[in-house]
Amino acid sequence: MQARLRALSGSVLFAYLSCHLLNHAFGLISFDALGIAHDILMEIWRTPLGSFILISAMVTHIAVAFLSVYKRRTLKLTGLEITQILSGFVIPMLMVNHIIGTRVAEEIAGIEPTYEYVIAALWVASPVLGVLQAITLVLAWMHGCIGLYLWLRVKPWYQNWQRELTVVAIILPVLSLAGYVSAGFEILFELDRDHMISTILENARYNSSAIEPLQALVTPITFGLALLGVAPFGARKLRAVLEQKSRILLLLPDGTKVPVPAGATALEALRSSGRPHAAVCGGRGRCTTCRVKILEGGDVLEPPEGLELTALTRIKAMAGVRLACQIRPKDSLGISPLLPPTATAKDGQQLGGLEGEERRVTSLFIDIRASTKLAEEKLPYDVLFILNQFFSEMSSAITETNGHYAQFNGDGLMALYGLMGTEEDGARSALKGARAMLNRLEALNKSLASELPFPLRVGIGLHHGEAIVGAMGPPRAQITSAIGDTINIAARLEGLTKTHDVSVIFSQEVAQAAGMDTTGLERSEVPVRGRTAPVVFFPIRDPNRILPL
The missing domain is CATH 3.10.20.30 (Beta-grasp domain)
Known part of the structure; x- marks a missing residue:
């Protein structure tokens, strides 16, 4: 719940900040453009609902951040995490003066904080605050981007979009600062114009007697936020003193x-x-x-x-x-x-536990028949297209029957069943997977009839037994796969589909694990090196009548 609240509240604040920065960028055009953009981008945040959501997100985000710091049992953090925590500590204190001078002054003192009024206050009345405001803008954007990065970098799609997102993360604050500076210089260039400042103050309904009490609150609130910010660290120290030394x-x-x-x-x-x-x-x-x-x-x-x-x-x-x-x-x-x-x-x-573990699984091998002949009769591009279509369909059949893709061998692949659930579920799912593959192959042959010199045929072999399951392959390209006699026998049975001229062969072990009645099925056996007893198997000539749906 804590992580979800942090992500949700952070997303709301980041959306608000993005609108704010984009609004600033229109300062490159004119003050009129700033005003129009403000009405479009910021008005939603000024409605009662928008204000409630924004304030709730701000309070929630700060509270969750404090709780997160307190609950941590170590402050040995990465550089990004340290930057995020420190910037999150500083940003609220830097924002106090701006919030009181705009939103609070508007609600309490009746001030109308137009862009001319705010820019004049920051560039003319107090240039130091103007610089701090720019720093706050950069810090807030950096804080939000770090949070998004830590959240999104674990998403599978992020690597494909990282460059584009980085460009946006750089361009938006640059344009915002440029618009802020452009608006500031426009104010400075017009200072000599008669009654300019008085006009800005009049348009903003400025009232010094109402503003001064509010400005007096800036310092105590800032110090209060500073004390609040160090509170989680103090609470951690107190907890450490109260807790006994752990023996765990x-x-x-x-x-x-x-x-x-x-x-x-x-x-x-x-x-x-x-x-x-x-x-x-x-x-x-x-x-x-x-x-x-x-x-x-x-x-x-x-x-x-x-x-x-x-x-x-x-x-x-x-x-x-x-x-x-x-x-x-x-x-x-x-x-x-x-x-x-x-x-x-x-x-x-990567899927799976990644550690090697001996488990009882059902292994399925599928291989395209006459793939060499196909390569001889079609252009390389056409062969690749056909194979990719084939593997796409077979992978879908594996996924929809709760199987796990485990190996690719040129014109065939291996799947594992039973990684989750019972052995019976795994064996039955494997048989369903074999039937799903044949059904998809039939549909594929129809859709590619004009491209194929002959209908595609496959051989499928299934065996059930002990196998070593775990992450295998190069360090940066590992997949969860399996090795052992069970895998070798499944491959052997797939090869026997040619000899028996059938599409599917499964072993007696698969039938037993699936609780399948084999009465009336054609039965055969094959000797296997290293085993005293031959492997009993069933060549299936009509899979649609035998294999489960």
Whole structure:
């Protein structure tokens, strides 16, 4: 809830700031343009509903930030996090004078803070405040951009749009400052005009007797905000004094024992001890790069919920995998990090637990028949187009039947079933996947009839048994896959589809795991090197009648 409130309130404030900066940019044109843009961009924030949403977002964001600082068990932060916290501490104090001189003065003193009035106050009456206002603008924009970056960089699409978003993040404040400076110089150039200042003050309905009491509030409010800002840090110190020294330890695979302060997350304990550990999102439960395997003591942990449950479900994490930033050990806990400290946001998108684990799964191999002949009869571009269409359809069939793409081998691929759920669910889903593939292949042959020299045919082999499942491949391109006899036998059965002239072959182990009645099915067997007993399998000549829907 805390993370959602921070993201939601921050988004509202960033939207308001974006409108404000864009409004300033119209100062490059004229004061009239500033006024028109203000009516379009800012009027919504001046309505009762807009004001309520804006003030609520501001109060919520500050409160959540204070709570976040207090709840942290270590202040060993990244450079971006430090910059974000410090700028968030300073910005409210820098904004006090501006808010009182505009919005508060408008509501209480009846002032009409026109752009001419505000620019004249900042460029003529108090140039120092004018400079501080520009600094505040840059700090606020930087603070918001850091928050957005820490939030969005774990999103799969972010890398594709990072350059464009960076350009916007640079151009908007530059144009805003340019408009602010342009408007300031326009005021300065017109100072000699008769009665200019008096005209501006008159248009703004300026009343010094009403303004001065409000201006007297600036200093005490600023000091009050400063004291409020250091309150979470003081509360942390008090908590540290009141809490007894923790006897809870994190036990790492290399024998290292890391003390865990009472109430701290595993990530905070690791960082406070100087132990490097990945956490791209800064410990907010979004990126999953801090994931760990629980080796012992996991029975006393609270079950995953909220953000952690959502994140673990998204990556299809195996049993015993948790996020170090979300677990708060109540007793000593054995853990093993699953990603290196240098892991990136892209690494956090990898599915599975990433650790090797022996599991009972159903493996499915599918391969295109006569792919060499297809390559001989079609141009390379056409072959690639056909293959890409084929793999797109087969991948969709895997996804819709709860399978997991695990390997690509040129003109075929492998899928794993049973990574989530029971063995029976996995085996039945694999059989459904085989039928879905054949149905999609039939539709593909019809749609590509004019492109194909002959209809595409496939062979599908399925086997169920023990396999080692985990992240495999180069460090920056790992996928969750599997190795072992189960995988080899599934590949062997796929190869036998040619010999038996069928589209699908599944082993007796698959049928047993799926609870399938094989009475009346054609039965055969094949010897396998390293096994004393042959593998019994069923070549299926009419998949649409045999395989489950």
